[in-house]
Amino acid sequence: MIQLDYTNRFKKSLSKLSNDQRQLVREALRLFVMHPQHTELDFKRRTGSKYYTIRADIRLRVAMSKIDEEYYLLELVGNHDDVNSLDRQGR
Amino acid sequence: MGLMAFRQEFAGVIAELPTSPQFAVQSPTYTPDVMIEFNAAVQRYERQVSVWQKSFLAALEKIRAAFDQIPDDQIEPAISYFAEDALPEVFRNLDDRLVDLRSAQTRLQEISPSAHESEVVSTGLARALAAIEKHTEILQHFKESVGLIPEEYHPDNRPVGDVLSSIEDFDNWFDRILKH
Numbered sequence A: 001m002i003q004l005d006y007t008n009r010f011k012k013s014l015s016k017l018s019n020d021q022r023q024l025v026r027e028a029l030r031l032f033v034m035h036p037q038h039t040e041l042d043f044k045r046r047t048g049s050k051y052y053t054i055r056a057d058i059r060l061r062v063a064m065s066k067i068d069e070e071y072y073l074l075e076l077v078g079n080h081d082d083v084n085s086l087d088r089q090g091r
Numbered sequence B: 001m002g003l004m005a006f007r008q009e010f011a012g013v014i015a016e017l018p019t020s021p022q023f024a025v026q027s028p029t030y031t032p033d034v035m036i037e038f039n040a041a042v043q044r045y046e047r048q049v050s051v052w053q054k055s056f057l058a059a060l061e062k063i064r065a066a067f068d069q070i071p072d073d074q075i076e077p078a079i080s081y082f083a084e085d086a087l088p089e090v091f092r093n094l095d096d097r098l099v100d101l102r103s104a105q106t107r108l109q110e111i112s113p114s115a116h117e118s119e120v121v122s123t124g125l126a127r128a129l130a131a132i133e134k135h136t137e138i139l140q141h142f143k144e145s146v147g148l149i150p151e152e153y154h155p156d157n158r159p160v161g162d163v164l165s166s167i168e169d170f171d172n173w174f175d176r177i178l179k180h
Helices: A008-017 A019-034 A080-091 B003-016 B033-070 B072-109 B115-153 B167-179
Strands: A003-006 A053-054 A061-068 A071-078
Touching: A008 A071, A008 B167, A019 A053, A019 A061, A019 B167, A053 A080, A061 A080, A071 A080, B003 B115, B033 B115
Parallel strands: A003 A071
Antiparallel strands: A053 A061, A061 A071
């Protein structure tokens, strides 16, 4: 099973979502914890980035850092632009 | 460690950083004395680069250790000082060194040994260029790593420490994130 921790930045970004979107994130993370390679999640490392993402819906992504093979830190949830801004901050 | 102590610690770390390549580039020509001197200079430089690599890694650890000792209520001022006052100067110094290295690299690359001295000189040049390349990589790695430290230590980007370790606890764990 995948272990997860999160940052305050993740909490803040989650709090900005609607209830429906939070529910989508909840279900995506539940699936990720048990089946990280499930095709629905499209789990991958972003090109040229230290961050990994999973898909919560067609526009919503959860960005995370890999601590080790079974331990990830949730960094942010948002659309493509939000995740791109994370890359710019981390550069 | 308070902010003043952190600033002093950081100044000490930076003061210890090796900042200047001590490799005086000269055109090697195929005379035994000059080539012996050139190869000895390259060997000294290779040793220095190896020592500097350790120094830069140690400096990164010292900076992180200093951040680790800062109390939570001082972390934001420390990050501001680090990102706005300290890092720009460190980057300027590193960029100056990178310019020096590129210049040394170009001067060496422009040397074209003539046919009769080709092999001996080429070997010396290749070794010097490889050492410069390694030195460049060390500086760039340090620049990148030290530049990420403000993000790494920003309170918003640190792990909260509420680790989900059991699927049975998933909903409680997720609700805790929403409640904070």
